[in-house]
Amino acid sequence: MTATVAIVGRPNVGKSTLFNRLVGKKLALVDDRPGVTRDRREGEAKLGDLEFRIIDTAGLEEATEESLLGRMRAQTEAAIADADVILFVVDARAGILPADRPFAEMVRRSGKPVILIANKAEGGSGMAGAYDAFSLGLGDPVPLSAEHGEGMADLFESLMPYFPDPNDMEDEEDDPNKPLQVAIVGRPNAGKSTLINRMVGEERLLTGPEAGITRDSISLDWEWRGRPIKLFDTAGLRKRARVEDKLEKLSVADALRAVRFAEVVVVLLDATIPFEKQDLSIVDLVEQEGRALVIGLNKWDLVADQQGLLKDLKEKATRLLPQVRGAPVVPLSGLAGSGIDPLMKAVFQVYEKWNTRIPTAKLNQWLSEALEANPPPAVSGRRIKIRYMTQVKSRPPHFAVFGNQLDALPKSYTRYLVNGLREAFDLPGTPIRVSLRMGQNPFDKERK
Structure with missing residues (x-):
């Protein structure tokens, strides 16, 4: 989804000039007189390989709601509410004026990520004003000249966090005609092949009481409620120390490859001996590979106290598998063919969560509340500062956190952040990735 960026600031700081520079056309009227812009103006902006929606706004001024200035201010406030990122522009030549401060506080209260722009920073006097902008408490200012196009590379770097990394991008279109890749994995003799035979409605895979019958990862095309599925049956995964036979090593490698290429992995447990150490290792492997996860409790027809055991096993899953907290636990019987519909409903549920994209504005509103409830600790007397967060990709959801130290x-x-994200944005059982990134000071001489 295209990010929305709003340009705000007091009158005559060069907001419309910056807007024109970013859209590549003179769409907004520009004049030395303050207050030329009154309505919100939108355009399609491009900076480097970033493309986004840009909103130019009227200059912020104190005024009553009924007045023209008050109505102009309301339009600006609406643009702030609609934005994912705010460019707060100040005039570096004039320095920070008293009129800048209440509006700096207003954008800070919005909870949106703010990039401070020290415009008109060409020349020595301009750079001095850019240093003065630190006093607003909105982070490191980006010095630039919208009129002359100077400093746009620094603005590009500041905007980069709000856009997916091209190296991280995948083809994430949820094409309903594309088969959903589902791998069934588990310990030997957990009943994987029997379950798949019941799903496809024929004895397609060889089964029997002997453990380790399946050697290759077999893929089968299937359809559930009109949705194409590609099922992968895999060899049973034993503890690595016990895998000595060369053929079994190849079978295990094939099973691990199936996990990596799957979108959803069903880890099948034997309900009569669930949550063995190897089961936990397999779930951990699925989480490390970043696949969506469903836990299937097979041989459920052999369980006596089904209701009591299910409650107990769900509690065990929460305790033993905190890295995939909330993963669906589905009782079923491959032999009897029961529980397949609930299993597939859970598969599509976790697949949807795995594809989740959260708007940057919502993320940072949540982050602000999380930081207020539990601030980061201090290191050597200086408190770690987290400034903002953005989602860089999905499948699984991957978030970048920016700040100092x-x-x-x-x-x-x-x-704490991962558990909060899982709870706030309803991501049960989905692997969540968090990258910590420290911004660079544009005035750092070593960087220059």
Whole structure:
């Protein structure tokens, strides 16, 4: 989804000039007189390989709601609410004026990520004003000259976090005609082949009481409720120390490859001996590969106290598998053919969560509340500062957190953020990735 960027600031700081520079056309009227822009103006902006929707706004001024200035301000406030990122522009030649401060506080309260722009920063006097912009408390200012096109590379770097990394991008179109890749994995003799035979409605795969019958990862085309599925049956995964036979090593490697290429992985447990150490290792492997996960409790027809055991096993899953908290636990019987519909409903549910994209504005509103409830700790007397967060990709959801001293952020705090994201945005059982990125100071001499 295209990001929306709003340009705000007091009158006559060069907002419309910056708007024209980003859209590549003189769409907005520009004049030395303040207050030329009154309505919100939108355009399609391009900066480097970034493409986004840009909104030019009227200059912010104190006024009553009924007045023209008040109505212009309301239009600007609406643009701020609609934006994913705010460019707060100040005049570097004039320095920070008293009129800048209340509006800096207003954009800070919005909870949206703010990039501070020190415009008209060409020449020595302009750079001095850019240093003055630090006092607004909106982070490092980006010095530029919208009129002369200077500093646009620094603006590009500041906007980059709000756009997916081209190297991370995948073909994420959810094409209903494209088969959903589902791998069934588990320990030997968990009943994987029997389950798949019941799903496809024929004895397609060889089964029997002997463990390890399946050697190759077999793919089968199937359809569930009109949706094409490609099922992968895999060899049973034993503890690595026990795998000595060369053929079994190849079978295990083939099973691991099936996990990597799958979109959803069903880890099949034997309900009569669930959550063995190897089961936990297999779930951990699926999480490390970033696949969507469903836990299937096979041989459920052999369980006596089904209701009591299901409750107990769900609690065990939460306790033993915190890295995929909330993963669906589905009782079924491959032999009897029961539980297949609930299993497939869970498969599509986790697939949808795995594809989740969260708007940057919502993310940062949540982040602000999370930081207020539990601020990051201090290191050597300086508190770690987290500024903003954005989602860089999905499949699985991957978030980038930006701030200062993040290399000292404890792992426990990263877990706090991951658990909060899972709960706030309803991502049960989905692997969540968080990358910590520290921004660079544009005035850092070493960088230059």
